[in-house]
Amino acid sequence: xxxxxxxxxxxxxxxxxxxxxxxxxxxxxxxxxxxxxxxxxxxxxxxxxxxxxxxxxxxxxxxxxxxxxxxxxxxxxxxxxxxxxxxxxxxxxxxxxxxxxxxxxxxxxxxxxxxxxxxxxxxxxxxxxxxxxxxxxxxxxxxxxxxxxxxxxxxxxxxxxxxxxxxxxxxxxxxxxxxxxxxxxxxxxxxxxxxxxxxxxxxxxxxxxxxxxxxxxxxxxxxxxxxxxxxxxxxxxxxxxxxxxxxxxxxxxxxxxxxxxxxxxxxxxxxxxxxxxxxxxxxxxxxxxxxxxxx
Amino acid sequence: xxxxxxxxxxxxxxxxxxxxxxxxxxxxxxxxxxxxxxxxxxxxxxxxxxxxxxxxxxxxxxxxxxxxxxxxxxxxxxxxxxxxxxxxxxxxxxxxxxxxxxxxxxxxxxxxxxxxxxxxxxxxxxxxxxxxxxxxxxxxxxxxxxxxxxxxxxxxxxxxxxxxxxxxxxxxxxxxxxxxxxxxxxxxxxxxxxxxxxxxxxxxxxxxxxxxxxxxxxxxxxxxxxxxxxxxxxxxxxxxxxxxxxxxxxxxxxxxxxxxxxxxxxxxxxxxxxxxxxxxxxxxxxxxxxxxxxxxxxxxxxxxxxxxxxxxxxxxxxxxxxxxx
Numbered sequence: 001x002x003x004x005x006x007x008x009x010x011x012x013x014x015x016x017x018x019x020x021x022x023x024x025x026x027x028x029x030x031x032x033x034x035x036x037x038x039x040x041x042x043x044x045x046x047x048x049x050x051x052x053x054x055x056x057x058x059x060x061x062x063x064x065x066x067x068x069x070x071x072x073x074x075x076x077x078x079x080x081x082x083x084x085x086x087x088x089x090x091x092x093x094x095x096x097x098x099x100x101x102x103x104x105x106x107x108x109x110x111x112x113x114x115x116x117x118x119x120x121x122x123x124x125x126x127x128x129x130x131x132x133x134x135x136x137x138x139x140x141x142x143x144x145x146x147x148x149x150x151x152x153x154x155x156x157x158x159x160x161x162x163x164x165x166x167x168x169x170x171x172x173x174x175x176x177x178x179x180x181x182x183x184x185x186x187x188x189x190x191x192x193x194x195x196x197x198x199x200x201x202x203x204x205x206x207x208x209x210x211x212x213x214x215x216x217x218x219x220x221x222x223x224x225x226x227x228x229x230x231x232x233x234x235x236x237x238x239x240x241x242x243x244x245x246x247x248x249x250x251x252x253x254x255x256x257x258x259x260x261x262x263x264x265x266x267x268x269x270x271x272x273x274x275x276x277x278x279x280x281x282x283x284x285x286x287x288x289x290x291x292x293x294x295x
Numbered sequence: 296x297x298x299x300x301x302x303x304x305x306x307x308x309x310x311x312x313x314x315x316x317x318x319x320x321x322x323x324x325x326x327x328x329x330x331x332x333x334x335x336x337x338x339x340x341x342x343x344x345x346x347x348x349x350x351x352x353x354x355x356x357x358x359x360x361x362x363x364x365x366x367x368x369x370x371x372x373x374x375x376x377x378x379x380x381x382x383x384x385x386x387x388x389x390x391x392x393x394x395x396x397x398x399x400x401x402x403x404x405x406x407x408x409x410x411x412x413x414x415x416x417x418x419x420x421x422x423x424x425x426x427x428x429x430x431x432x433x434x435x436x437x438x439x440x441x442x443x444x445x446x447x448x449x450x451x452x453x454x455x456x457x458x459x460x461x462x463x464x465x466x467x468x469x470x471x472x473x474x475x476x477x478x479x480x481x482x483x484x485x486x487x488x489x490x491x492x493x494x495x496x497x498x499x500x501x502x503x504x505x506x507x508x509x510x511x512x513x514x515x516x517x518x519x520x521x522x523x524x525x526x527x528x529x530x531x532x533x534x535x536x537x538x539x540x541x542x543x544x545x546x547x548x549x550x551x552x553x554x555x556x557x558x559x560x561x562x563x564x565x566x567x568x569x570x571x572x573x574x575x576x577x578x579x580x581x582x583x584x585x586x587x588x589x590x591x592x593x594x595x596x597x598x599x600x601x602x603x604x605x606x607x608x609x610x611x612x613x614x615x616x617x618x619x620x
Binding site: 011022024028032047097105117118124125130133155179181184230263270 | 347429
């Protein structure tokens with residue numbers, strides 16, 4: 001302990017530096033929050049402000065007044081995230097576990113088989129044609145879920161963590177007569193909680209934040225996930241008014257809280273994951289140990 | 296482990312062995328390990344279907360795709376698709392943009408992330424957690440959301456930055472029409488979103504270093520700076536190499552959302568923001584030219600692959616330990 005606390009001044013400088021950089025990371029987003037709570041007319045006059053002149057929740061009320069499209073997108077995003085994360089988590093963990101087992105001779109060639117995909121890929125067009133013309137899962141939720149089920153980088157992260165499980169533990173379970181599946185579910189999963197938690201968050205985040213698969217494969221209005229809806233709004237402000245009109249409310253376009261409503265939707269889309277992620281913090285450092293460093 | 300069982304299997308199979316000497320070892324291995332292999336099967340299936348099958352689709356680059364005939368039935372056209380792509384003005388532009396921008400991203404982000412990790416390492420765990428949360432936070436925003444953030448900053452009339460510029464008496468800039476600013480904007484955005492993640496990986500790498508090295512060094516009177524230079528950095532190098540190597544292998548690929556949403560797909564900015572991925576996407580979805588899109592994609596994959604091999608070879612020459620294969 002004594003060794004680590006010699007130069008006090010430099011430590012304060014480091015703190016100061018990180019405080020500044022932390023603000024740099026947070027303030028731009030605070031602007032978005034602030035705009036969403038501002039009055040439209042204030043924005044027209046003063047531009048975007050860090051602290052709203054008049055705080056109002058009008059943009060949110062406005063969005064929630066006719067929430068059909070919004071709620072629908074929310075449901076799509078939630079369904080895809082929950083199903084996708086569960087599926088991806090279990091399949092990734094199992095595969096990573098097998099690759100991490102040093103006593104299994106097949107793990108080396110299998111690892112190469114999996115990680116080779118980090119180096120070479122077929123690219124966008126063949127994948128697109130595979131999903132659209134061969135699997136015929138475009139315009140279904142499967143096209144939003146399947147492409148992300150196995151991500152080699154996640155397998156690598158998980159493998160790194162699982163390599164630390166002592167082989168003796170598995171050997172002794174085997175002697176007690178446990179099969180491989182039982183060992184995985186009863187021993188490996190429970191002792192890998194930090195890694196599982198980290199992986200869950202990363203996978204959930206990928207599903208929640210995805211718009212790319214929707215951009216490629218989704219035409220059906222009822223299957224538009226939140227992020228993709230957000231993109232459309234950004235792309236075309238008119239979309240907001242048309243999608244709101246389908247909620248049977250006639251709107252005077254000039255009354256529409258244009259700028260503020262946009263930002264409000266951005267907040268709603270970013271929302272859930274931002275609330276969840278601080279709670280996972282404690283697992284990150286443990287869970288992210290890239291034990292696979294040495295290949 | 297299970298030696299007895301192995302022996303009996305061996306004896307039983309000895310007679311059959313003569314005929315299928317080679318295969319039996321392989322299949323026997325599979326049967327003996329069927330429990331563990333069955334755990335891997337769902338994952339391997341997804342890898343095969345979503346990563347390996349598309350590789351076969353690369354033949355499309357040499358074909359004129361006709362959906363009624365299917366991929367295999369379509370006519371071969373040799374290198375025509377490549378010729379179209381490489382003789383277009385776009386080829387040079389998107390290649391240059393992809394390489395230059397990604398090179399900037401990799402160097403800037405890694406240098407900042409390693410520096411920050413080293414600095415964080417000097418602080419208490421509590422402080423680390425606080426800064427880590429703040430710096431990691433943008434990583435969890437989608438690119439669509441980030442594009443709203445940049446829009447809030449760059450909007451020409453209402454935007455924060457133009458307001459600041461006007462405050463200092465300068466003229467506002469029409470950011471979405473001035474291509475020369477975008478390499479810096481994109482680099483900053485990339486750093487903003489990704490530095491927390493990279494920093495954390497390097498920080499965990501530092502945590503993994505044996506504490507006794509530092510204690511021994513301190514007893515020998517090594518200063519903080521000396522400790523960083525002769526313990527932290529050398530021991531972190533394999534991790535840095537691995538990550539940079541993987542990133543260089545991907546240097547021909549781009550984070551699509553960054554290039555598609557932040558410039559708002561503004562044609563005025565293509566000269567500095569259009570990359571191979573956005574080009575391929577447009578060729579596929581807007582112009583519907585699957586042949587050329589696949590050709591550009593194949594070019595991307597092959598050059599990317601050669602890059603990894605090259606970089607790995609170089610690293611191997613310098614220090615065998617740091618290479619990935």
